[in-house]
Amino acid sequence: MSALRAKVQGGRLVLDEPTSFAEGTVIDLVVADNDDLDDTERARLDEALETSLASAREGTIDADDLLAEIARLEPARG
Numbered sequence: 001m002s003a004l005r006a007k008v009q010g011g012r013l014v015l016d017e018p019t020s021f022a023e024g025t026v027i028d029l030v031v032a033d034n035d036d037l038d039d040t041e042r043a044r045l046d047e048a049l050e051t052s053l054a055s056a057r058e059g060t061i062d063a064d065d066l067l068a069e070i071a072r073l074e075p076a077r078g
Helices: 039-058 063-073
Strands: 006-009 012-015
Touching (some): 039 063
Antiparallel strands (some): 006 012
16 A cells, blocks of 8 residues: 545545545554655555555564564664
């Protein structure tokens, strides 16, 4: 799934795009206009999110493996 776009109307976020989420699914939205990702990094992030979503839907995700993978993806902190 690629990023979804919403706009503010009357103080509420309005999303008018089809999704495959089940009715009642709670989605956490993050303002993404202040990241430093280039196109390659953004593509890697989108791919990782797609993989995670598929694993969650299939029930095949292991929390310890996921946390280890996230730790590997974090940029080195200096």
